[in-house]
Amino acid sequence: MMAGAKNRSVLAAYAVAYIVFLYLPVVLLPLFSFNQSITPSFPLTGFTTDWYLALADEPEMHNALINSLKVAATTSVFATLLGACAARAFTRYKFRAKPAAEGIIMTPLFLPEILIGLSMLVVILWLGFELSLVTVVMGHVLVCLPYCVTVLISSFDGFDVTLEEASTDLGEGALGTLWRVILPIVMPGLISSLIVSFTISLDEFVLAFFLSGDEATLPVYIWGQLRFAAKLPIVMALGSLMLVASIGLLIISEIVRRRGERRLKPSGMDTP
Amino acid sequence: MGVIEGEGGSALAKLGNIKLSEAARGLALAMPPLAYTLLLLAVPILAVIYLSFTAREPDADGNMVMSFANYVRVWTDPLYLHLLARSVGISVIVAVITVVLAYPIAYFIAFESGKWRHLWILLITVPFWTSYLLRVLSWKIALGQSGAINSILLWTGLIATPFEGLLYNIGAVVTVLAHSYAVFAILPIYVSLVRLDRSLLEAATDLGDGAVRRFVRITLPLTQRGVVGALMVVMIPTAGDYVTPVLIGGKDGIMIANQIQAQFGKANNWPLGAALSVSTMLTIGFAALAILVLARKAGRLAR
CATH class of the missing domain: 1.10.3720.10 (MetI-like)
Structure with a gap:
């Protein structure tokens, strides 16, 4: 209906080319991480897993990994809790300040990260706090919040208020309703929000760079290693593992979200 | 999230049989994330704007000097x-x-x-x-x-x-x-x-x-x-x-x-x-x- 057969195949070819463009850099890191040569260029010189094995002897990297996991786990919990408050408020209640509140919470998405990072840095140092993983978490919660709210709103949107009312009518208290009615329904959304914010925090560089002080996270560690050409293969191996982790986490969160949506909307309605 | 709103609502209701209006409940629930963003984004940005109007060196008493x-x-x-x-x-x-x-x-x-x-x-x-x-x-x-x-x-x-x-x-x-x-x-x-x-x-x-x-x-x-x-x-x-x-x-x-x-x-x-x-x-x-x-x-x- 929309276009002739020829136009359609041109469009499809364009779409495929676009996907290749999008994935090109994502494929390069893993490819060269298994290559023997220290410089990433063709022809490949031979298959090796040495660079991955060498990761085991990088204690600095291990510290950074542990730091990143701590930060990401803490960030995901706080961002999801705050996000759940916002999403519930926006989907369940009507109030005058709603558009403004939504706009403010979404703002970090539209600002250059360097501006967010430096502004926080100024205030933190003025107040006399030390930079640490805590300050990184504070920044990460801020930038993860818009994503959590978006994920949670789409999950809470399908929530049927009558279920809540029915539960109250049947004698459940507020806590019982929350535990036995609301939580099971919104659980997929919450899990998906936890995973999404965990992934963003794990990969986030600019804020961590400005706010981490002496305690490097993984991306900050990688940034530091980029100065040494000899470390590039190890960095590529680490980077490949991070790519796999991010994509794996995203796919898990998609599956959880889809399953939750299907349970809420058995008619199979499309949600873009 | 439901805890805050649910318990707050029923406690208030018990106290004086007042119920928070829908709008007030919504705003109260949106408050924590809103306050967080304002505190960690708006306040720091205001601080940067202020900083941009100060001189690099403080005056003799260590106070900041305003400057364009x-x-x-x-x-x-x-x-x-x-x-x-x-x-x-x-x-x-x-x-x-x-x-x-x-x-x-x-x-x-x-x-x-x-x-x-x-x-x-x-x-x-x-x-x-x-x-x-x-x-x-x-x-x-x-x-x-x-x-x-x-x-x-x-x-x-x-x-x-x-x-x-x-x-x-x-x-x-x-x-x-x-x-x-x-x-x-x-x-x-x-x-x-x-x-x-x-x-x-x-x-x-x-x-x-x-x-x-x-x-x-x-x-x-x-x-x-x-x-x-x-x-x-x-x-x-x-x-x-x-x-x-x-x-x-x-x-x-x-x-x-x-x-x-x-x-x-x-x-x-x-x-x-x-x-x-x-x-x-x-x-x-x-x-x-x-x-x-x-x-x-x-x-x-x-x-």
């Missing part, structure tokens, strides 16, 4: 003016290129992907979920003098001498930024296309509009919100991008964020760095406003 000197310097020194113009210029170019490249793919997903729609959406979002730093690093590996692109072309005999200048220039910065922000452009356009009333398109065809005319008069104006949204969401963050100019830009592709970072770092002139930050946001805000006005005018012309 930073702004005078930013807006008169050709170095900073050049960097500002260049950063905003790059971000506008990147936004336009990204949106032009993104529109057909959004169109394809919205209208032609059939039952594979969700898979396509997933396909375009997956790269975005990987670390931005790593994606930029991959581009550096791809574009280098003896990098992936040059070496594969040499190896296969397609070229005899490697291309120079794939890396470390504005073109490379634009390419990498357009790649990084692709999803931000595709999704808003896709959403506006999906919401489009298709009967209008059929009507246009029935009334004799060709494909091009129909696109310019119906499809494009009706998806204007998506397009403008995509332009904004690409343009504003890219103007202050830090990683790409440092890794990909080299000397010729330097942007304002490098200079801001330098003032907060090595140069240790925070007030100047703050004035640069504020000036960047004002300039990009002005550019965004100009695009909004232009888009509205263009939309009216098309009809």
Whole structure:
């Protein structure tokens, strides 16, 4: 209906080319991480897993990994809790300040990260706090919040208020309703929000760079290693593992979200 | 979340049989995330604005001295003016290129992907979920003098001498930024296309509009919100991008964020760095406003 057969195949070819463009850099890191040569260029010189094995002897990297996991786990919990408050408020209640509140919470998405990072840095140092993983978490919660709210709103949107009312009518208290009615329904959304914010925090560089002080996270560690050409293969191996982790986490969160949506909307309605 | 609202509600009800109004409950529930964002974003930005109006050196008593000197310097020194113009210029170019490249793919997903729609959406979002730093690093590996692109072309005999200048220039910065922000452009356009009333398109065809005319008069104006949204969401963050100019830009592709970072770092002139930050946001805000006005005018012309 929309276009002739020829136009359609041109469009499809364009779409495929676009996907290749999008994935090109994502494929390069893993490819060269298994290559023997220290410089990433063709022809490949031979298959090796040495660079991955060498990761085991990088204690600095291990510290950074542990730091990143701590930060990401803490960030995901706080961002999801705050996000759940916002999403519930926006989907369940009507109030005058709603558009403004939504706009403010979404703002970090539209600002250059360097501006967010430096502004926080100024205030933190003025107040006399030390930079640490805590300050990184504070920044990460801020930038993860818009994503959590978006994920949670789409999950809470399908929530049927009558279920809540029915539960109250049947004698459940507020806590019982929350535990036995609301939580099971919104659980997929919450899990998906936890995973999404965990992934963003794990990969986030600019804020961590400005706010981490002496305690490097993984991306900050990688940034530091980029100065040494000899470390590039190890960095590529680490980077490949991070790519796999991010994509794996995203796919898990998609599956959880889809399953939750299907349970809420058995008619199979499309949600873009 | 339900705990706060539920317990608060029933406790109050017990106290004086008062129930919080719907609006008050909603606002109370939205308060923690709202307060968090205001406290950690709005307050720091105000602090930076204040800092930008102070002199570098405090007075004899250690108090901060108010001063316009930073702004005078930013807006008169050709170095900073050049960097500002260049950063905003790059971000506008990147936004336009990204949106032009993104529109057909959004169109394809919205209208032609059939039952594979969700898979396509997933396909375009997956790269975005990987670390931005790593994606930029991959581009550096791809574009280098003896990098992936040059070496594969040499190896296969397609070229005899490697291309120079794939890396470390504005073109490379634009390419990498357009790649990084692709999803931000595709999704808003896709959403506006999906919401489009298709009967209008059929009507246009029935009334004799060709494909091009129909696109310019119906499809494009009706998806204007998506397009403008995509332009904004690409343009504003890219103007202050830090990683790409440092890794990909080299000397010729330097942007304002490098200079801001330098003032907060090595140069240790925070007030100047703050004035640069504020000036960047004002300039990009002005550019965004100009695009909004232009888009509205263009939309009216098309009809």
